[in-house]
Amino acid sequence: MRNKTRIKTLIVMLTLACVFMLCGFAIKAVKLYDENSKLIDLDKAVKVEPIGPGGVDGTDEEGSVSANESSKETVSTPSAVSAISKNKAELKRTVNISVRSEEIRMDDKETTLSDIKEYFSEKHSDIAYIELTDDYAEAETFKEVMKVLDEAGVDYEVG
């Protein structure tokens, strides 16, 4: 009688274990919306020529970079003594203004001509450069943005 109880207990435990295992298998894997496209095609990436004297294939959507680059210097391990420039490492930022149809965006946030005018009425010494992008802009809107920037006396590049 006692042994029958033990056998029943063991069977119940094994059954529960199997149920838990099956539940584990039943948990669905996370799937991407488009399983046929690569988020990053590494095969393609490693075949593209590196930038340097040869340049890369294609261009960055940010357009050309201003030649405002100081040489990179490192303070390496104690055995090396390097000549270090006195220049302070600066944190500067790029401002992106894009115009699509009649919509104006600055650093990915929607804005208006008057906001841009107000913003650039103050000097911002932490701005490295400003890029103005024509993203299928309505012609008059784009011209007005250029006019506001010109009147504010800021340098910008059209990309």
Next chain:
Amino acid sequence: MKSDKIISKLKKSIGLVFTATAFGAVCMMLMGLDFLNDSLVLDVNKNPLYKSAEAKTILDKYDKSLSDAKSKYNGVRIAVHGRIGSKKADGKEIGIVSLEDRSGSSKIIGKASGRAAISRIASLKEGDEVIVYGKISFGLIDQIDKNIYISIDSIYSIDEVKSLPEGTDSFSDGYIVRETMVSKTIANGKVMYFMPLSWEKKGTSIKKEGLGTVEGYRYVLDNPKADGENCDNLFICYFDSKLLKNEDDITDTIGVEKAIISNILGDEVDMGSLLMNTVTAQDGSGVKYQYYKGTYDSDLFTAPYRVEMVFRKAGEDGILFYLYLYDNDVDMAKNDNVKDILYVMNLTRVN
């Protein structure tokens, strides 16, 4: 009885299986730990940034207001520029004073426990001008212990490492990216990272260049091999929940990470073969990074690349990830790209 024997055999079998599984799991865990200690090149905690400060600045603040000094410096990693004012006989403790004459005799007490730091202190003497890298702390009970302490991670004479402008970030070996830094925003401004200006010439939009469907940028960085081939590649990407079949799955962070890895490295990638680790940044930010490391074969005839992917949450609807692809044969100890990438990771802001 027969049923007793059956039960006894069953118990033994279950016990054996359980023991074998537990033993196997412990072995795998130990092997993994041993691997991980040496192999994560982008570990933010092993390569934290230190803020440079003059000893005078810290001591002046401390003399003016202990509570202000504590709130600014307690627990912060600092590269202190000062002079050795005293040195204990055991060679493990130094007093750091200001370079300039100042009123007040307070000093910062530097304590070294690592062999390298102790050995360096032995070669220095009182009066030497030094840069000391370490974490600042204050006496536990203000009324009894009014000292500022720094636990020394590394120490250099000013002849070896030039002084750094106050507030500059550097690594404990003195490495600093002395370039103008520029910012890049992705994910509609949700993510902003700072990078050396020279990277702009090395960067391309992933989507625009037909390199993939995820939002982000790819940077091609030279490595010490310098033969023009097998350059390092760094991808900084934002994965939006809209890229999922079921957007609600974004809450299953591990599941999403696995889906991303399988997509990029191929469905045949064995997730079990990847080294995994979770690192919580110890710079006060509390940011959690999930690491995966493995190899990537571009074709059968070249040595495989190493790939290290680092994920962090970016709001409720997205994940920011870095993918670093580098040549298997490169000596990473000499690869400055790692320091630059760590710089970028430390300075990334997620709104």
